[in-house]
Amino acid sequence: MFTGIITAIGQIKSAQTKGDGLHLIIEVPSGYLDDVALGDSIAIQGACMTATQFDGNTFALDISRESLNKTVGLDKVGPVNLEKALRLNDRLGGHLVSGHVDGVGEVAHFAPVAQDSYGSWLLRIEAPKELAPFLAYKGSIVVNGVSLTVNKTEESANACIVDINLIPHTLQSTTLGNLKQGDAVNLEVDLIARYVARMLETQAK
Known part of the structure; x- marks a missing residue:
């Protein structure tokens, strides 16, 4: 489990073919791996992955074709959001996050908020239609691993x-500040909303 609070920005240094998937080498800030062991989970751009090897300030992981087909941003070099797995005594600063990407959305708009001297930006995402039942005003959504609050929803065809x-802190502390219109992003809906929807679906049968 995770919280959607990014703990570091890493860098995919290499992405080499391994079977039908990829073998990734990710560089992290000094000391970031001090409390991480082989087999531990680390969320990368919101996708839960397993650390399989360490070498100084880098760690390796293997990603399957299934994961590559369901995510974006894990198949080439570049910056990535990182979060270590949640411990039972950690603060839950964001919300409960599984690290399982539910769908890929597209950035429809990303620009500073007009008349806002604080420096916040409006991020508008076109999410897959099937995720609509799980998205609500003031509810939670994960975008590339970052726990965020939904300010408005609107359904199209x-x-x-x-x-x-x-807010500026989020832009500076995550990779979201690098987004531009047309970019694809990993999305995960609220875990509790998913279970509530499933319960209602079962009761309706």
């Missing part, structure tokens, strides 16, 4: 439009 306000 083919998508669910989600508006999110990003």
Whole structure:
């Protein structure tokens, strides 16, 4: 489990073919791996992965074709959001996050909020239509591993439009500040919403 609070920005240094998937080498800030052991889970751009090897300030992981087909941003070099797995005595600063990507959305708009001297930005995402039942005003959503609050939802014929306000700290402490219109992003809906929807679906049968 995770919280959606990014603990570091890493860098995919290499992505080499391994079977039908990839073998990734990720560089992290000095000391970041001091409390991480082989087999531990680390969320990368919101996707839970297993650390399989360490070498100084880098760790390796193997990612399957199934995971590559369901995510974005894990198949080439570049910066990535990182979060270590939640411990039972940790603070839950964001919300309960499984690290299982539910769908890939597209950035429809990303720009500073007009008349906002604080420096916040409006992020508008077109989420897959099937995620609409799990997205609600003031509810939670994970975007590339970051726990965020939904400020507005609107359904179109083919998508669910989600508006999110990003404060300067989030822009500086995650990779979200690098987004641009048209970019694809990993999305995970609220875990509790998913179970509530399943319970209601079962009762309706």
